[in-house]
Amino acid sequence: MTATKPGRPASLRVIEEATATTTTTTSSFAVSSSSALSSSGAAGRGELRSRGGPHRGASPAPAAASKKDVNDETFVGSAASALEMEKSGLTEDGKDALGVFTALWAQVMSLQVVKLYVATQKLTGNRPIAFAWLMLMSFGCCAAALFPHRSEALLALCGISVPVLFFTGSQSNHVFMEMAVCIAILGSFSRRRSRWQAKCTSAVRLFLVALYFVTGVHKLNADWHEAEWSCCNHMLGGILALKPLRFLTELVPLSLGPTFTAVTELGLPFLLLAPQHVTGRTFRVATVWASAFHLPICMMLPPMSVYPFSLLMAPLYVFMVPAQITRWIGRANLLLMVPVILLAAKSWPKLMAPELPDGEEPYEYPPYGCWAAGVIWCIVAYAGLIFMAIFGGEGAAPVVNTRFSRLLAFGVLGFGSLPYLGVRNYPALAMFSNLRTEAGRGNHLVLGDDFDFLGWQRDYVTIHETDIPALALAQVDLAPLYTPQTQTSLKTITAAAEFWLTPPLEAWSKNYTRLVWREYSMPFMELRRRIAPLAQNPNSTGFVRYTRTLAKANLKFPALWSWLGKKNLENDVVIRDNVIYALNKGDHDEELEEVLPWWQARLGRWRTFDVGYSPCRH
Secondary structure (H helix, E strand, C coil): CEEECCCCCCHHHHHHHHHCCCCCCHHHHHHHHHHHHHHHHHHHCCCCCCCCCCCCCCCCCHHHHHHHHHHHCCCCHHHHHHHHHCCCCCCCCCCHHEEEEEEEEHHHHHHHHHHHHHHHCCCCCHHHHHHHHHHHHHHHHHHHCCCCCCCCHHHHHHHHHHHHHHHHHHCCCCHHHHHHHHHHHHHHHCHHHHHHHHHHHHHHHHHHHHHHHHHHHHCCEECCCCCCCCHHHHHHHHHHHHHHHHHHHHCHHHHHHHHHHHHHHHHHHHHCCCCCCCCCCCHHHHHHHHHHHCHHHHHHCCCCCCCCHHHHHHHHHCCCHHHHHHHHHCCCHHHHHHHHHHHHHEEEEEEEHCCCCCCCCCCCCCCCCCCHHHHHHEEEEEECCCHHHHHCCCCCCCCCCCCCHHHHHHHHHHHHHHHHHHHCCCCCCCCCCCCCCCCEEEEEECCCCCCCCCCCCEEEEEEECCCCCCHCCCCCCCCHHHHHHHHHHHHEEEEEEEEEEECCCCCCCCCCCCCCCCEEEEHHHHHHHHHHHHCCCCCCCCEEEEEECCCCCCCCCCCHHHHHHHCCCCCCCEEEEEEECCCCCCCCCCHHCCCCCHHHHHCCCCCCEEECCCEEEC
């Protein structure tokens, strides 16, 4: 037997798992992130090796470990001493990083409890069902918050959250991501807690790789880098409107903002897939970088703040620095941070926007009413992650790669790729990216309509005039609801004061926010989704004046369509020009009034868009 290197226990060597070195280049990763994910997953077969490669003189792992199925790899770190397991953030008593994640995730999911409570107060029918969902979600959050070190509590929270989110959640990006995280935790379950944590690390890591990569790809479009329309500059304006940060307006190089954001979202996947040093420094650097990225985008005054997204991202990085987390707060009661945060939230609006009248708070959408508490929670969470990643000491994150974790990552990649397939873009992780893929007017620098063989989003309508609420409020501009200081800040940096969203049907409780209604475009299928159910109701009234156009595909690689024998239009074709359709007035349009098949209604969803330019949209 080969002698083990002195001062380097073999048991510690084997617990420091990592995936094999990813040698792909930047260009090949951009073309096919799936190959990077596959190479990462392939490294999980067999024994868990050190990311720095095998140490000279170290004893080889048993051959039997390499014969294990990839779905059931042997967690060889379990053979290490209790001290060595603790160095890697693993324990079997529940006082571990998984327990910290449970406590934080319970607090994040409590936003759903708030949302369900608000919904039950507004409902006139089906109150018992809504109340049952509320009680179920409340139970899951309370159990996880009170008993974070019990595996059953985390299983209950995630097991309850998935159906609650599926049946009551809106069609939004952060609801999709919350469901994906819960599925990642459930799908990684193991009775041995240390193994469960290592499998969760793999699933969460590849989820983050897929998420950052696809959102980074979405931002490779022309309008993202337009200073006037860029969502990045828009949000920078919101950050610089905060009283303590206004002095930075003249110092921050605004032109670098869009580039820095795109580099961050495309760079983090490389860092998360890179070989992990025995000190865990690659994951630690990723944690610091991601925390510095997610913290600012939650701090703006509502309704610009995207704090629900920042909230759900923070607990995920607990898995990237488990040794440091366990060492510092593994046995802490994180419920103690809640009353402190709630007390601090009372004075936060006045501190950030002192010009607001006493008792007045910025309008928040979605109406959780938790902006101040949410922002302070994010500050505490991300500051803690940064501190522990830098000063928490060394320690690599054990990872057990599984087939499930790769399937989850490919699922996220596939979901985020749907805009380029012409299937949907709302939600499809394209939020705040300035991306437009509809009407043959795509603004992406690399991808066009080449893979959109269905043509659903090239068959579009422009709504000129309507009094039907489902269409009149299909797009809402939140910018008129900004505080005066936020609007002033946007003018100072010459960013357009437009912040559009497509709220769920009947979810918008206010009137139209602009003084003058503005026309917009949407795929014909989306118009049909909104009109057909109303046409079946004899009590529905209203009209819409619209133009329907079939657009020529914007092809970046025309040879692909030629090879497939698919023909493109020579020019856009106007099918119906400036027509008026009135509900229950004797007007009939069989195609428009036909209800979408259930699968098509579930699959194809779009937000509104403008043909001529692409401002900031949710």
